[in-house]
Amino acid sequence: MHAATTVSLIPVLSDNYVFVLHGGGSGAAVVDPAVAEPVIAWLEERGLELEAILHTHHHNDHIGGTPGLLQRWPQAAVIASAADRERIPLQTQGVQGGDRLTLLGRHLRVVEVPGHTRHHIAYVLEPQAEEAAELFCGDTLFAGGCGRLFEGTPEQMLSSLQSLSALGTSTRVWCAHEYTEGNLRWAAEREPGNSAIAERLAAVQQQRREGQPTIPSSIGVELATNLFVRAQDAAALRQLRGHKDLWRG
Ligand SMILES: [Zn+2]
Numbered sequence: 001m002h003a004a005t006t007v008s009l010i011p012v013l014s015d016n017y018v019f020v021l022h023g024g025g026s027g028a029a030v031v032d033p034a035v036a037e038p039v040i041a042w043l044e045e046r047g048l049e050l051e052a053i054l055h056t057h058h059h060n061d062h063i064g065g066t067p068g069l070l071q072r073w074p075q076a077a078v079i080a081s082a083a084d085r086e087r088i089p090l091q092t093q094g095v096q097g098g099d100r101l102t103l104l105g106r107h108l109r110v111v112e113v114p115g116h117t118r119h120h121i122a123y124v125l126e127p128q129a130e131e132a133a134e135l136f137c138g139d140t141l142f143a144g145g146c147g148r149l150f151e152g153t154p155e156q157m158l159s160s161l162q163s164l165s166a167l168g169t170s171t172r173v174w175c176a177h178e179y180t181e182g183n184l185r186w187a188a189e190r191e192p193g194n195s196a197i198a199e200r201l202a203a204v205q206q207q208r209r210e211g212q213p214t215i216p217s218s219i220g221v222e223l224a225t226n227l228f229v230r231a232q233d234a235a236a237l238r239q240l241r242g243h244k245d246l247w248r249g
Contacts, residue, residue, distance in 0.1 A: 036068025055080035056138025058087035084119035115157030116147030132170040143217040144183030146228040154238035169220030180214035
């Protein structure tokens with residue numbers, strides 16, 4: 001039996017999260033290190049050794065800490081989309097959708113989720129026993145929202161969100177930014193009569209007042225309250241995305 005793998009989050013920059021996976025041993029993996037220093041300090045405090053760095057996409061606030069982490073732990077594997085090798089140049093293990101990885105004695109699956117960027121990928125830590133699956137989805141699915149369409153189409157984002165929604169309602173969603181309150185304030189304006197959104201917004205505002213992260217969410221919560229996940233087709237998603245891009249709440 002493996003000890004349960006724990007996921008922790010480290011808040012960095014103004015609203016980024018770096019995620020740390022660690023189990024019973026001294027090994028750890030991180031997802032989307034925007035910066036190195038707080039991550040190094042966090043791991044050293046706990047006596048953890050970095051074995052792998054996973055990237056969801058090439059934006060600097062997801063890969064910027066990798067050179068510094070590699071200085072401290074030169075043997076760490078750097079996992080990223082093989083198709084994005086030019087923009088994530090330090091990768092030692094290129095992956096694509098459908099690939100399976102073994103990390104810290106656990107299995108992860110790679111899912112292609114283009115839309116925010118053309119080679120964006122997500123990682124699913126497969127559950128064991130009573131645990132829920134853990135999803136690391138970068139800037140594709142946010143709690144109450146989705147990523148901006150910098151390089152992809154509404155059709156791609158719709159399909160990506162559908163792939164993630166299909167992971168099962170108990171799947172925990174670790175998205176890379178604390179955008180939840182703004183997303184839900186926007187959604188509550190769009191659908192003022194939606195009590196599920198209103199209730200979630202109130203709960204999230206309470207968490208934020210207490211200085212707590214609103215992450216992780218779950219696929220079940222997103223299916224109930226995320227207007228992008230609930231979009232019926234690409235035209236509806238395009239309309240929502242355009243409206244949200246211009247919203248200044
Ligand atoms: Zn991004």
